Amino acid sequence: MCSSSPWSPPVEPSVTLALNPQQEAAVRHPGGPLLVLAGAGSGKTRVLTARIAHLIRERAVAPWRIFAVTFTNKAAGEMRARVAALLGAAPGGLWIGTFHALSARLLRREAPLLGFGPNFTIYDQDDSESFIKRLLEQRGHSPK
Numbered sequence: 001m002c003s004s005s006p007w008s009p010p011v012e013p014s015v016t017l018a019l020n021p022q023q024e025a026a027v028r029h030p031g032g033p034l035l036v037l038a039g040a041g042s043g044k045t046r047v048l049t050a051r052i053a054h055l056i057r058e059r060a061v062a063p064w065r066i067f068a069v070t071f072t073n074k075a076a077g078e079m080r081a082r083v084a085a086l087l088g089a090a091p092g093g094l095w096i097g098t099f100h101a102l103s104a105r106l107l108r109r110e111a112p113l114l115g116f117g118p119n120f121t122i123y124d125q126d127d128s129e130s131f132i133k134r135l136l137e138q139r140g141h142s143p144k
Contacts, residue, residue, distance in 0.1 A: 019043070019050065027051045049079055052094070053086035064093035073098060 019027065023043055026036055027050045034051065038044050048068060055061040070076050076097045084090035095102060108118045123131065133143035 019046065023047045023050075027054050045075070045079060045082065049082035049086060052079075052083050052096075056083075056091055057087060062093070063091035064095065067095040067102070069097070069099055069102060071098060073101065076101070 020043075023046065026034060026047050029051070036044055036047055052066055052068060055066060056063055068079060070079060079096050080090065080094070083094065083096070095105075097105070104122060107122075108120075111118045111120060121127075136143045
């Protein structure tokens with residue numbers, strides 16, 4: 001069978017076990033970044049974790065080069081656990097987390113380039129409002 005896509009080494013059965021053909025195609029996708037869009041309960045997490053394991057085990061991609069974003073810390077923890085189960089151990093340096101957690105990690109890593117130390121504080125809206133109110137009060141203005 002001829003194909004225009006590069007050959008992909010076979011994935012160990014444990015990585016693609018219980019995947020349907022479309023899911024397995026996503027796991028074996030030969031290109032670079034991959035966007036998986038599907039509804040709730042459709043197996044997205046299974047596909048993404050199998051793909052991460054495939055990239056690390058079969059394509060020798062360094063874990064620190066993989067960036068997987070999810071919506072909740074719980075989902076990120078579940079993804080890390082599933083990848084570790086598929087690989088037999090948790091790979092060091094893997095970037096799995098929420099948008100906020102991964103962004104904070106990047107900012108802390110690159111803080112010296114911006115002239116900051118890595119222990120800076122990121123204010124949320126409540127923190128910002130409290131800070132501004134304190135400044136106004138210190139300067140004799142009403143915060144209202």
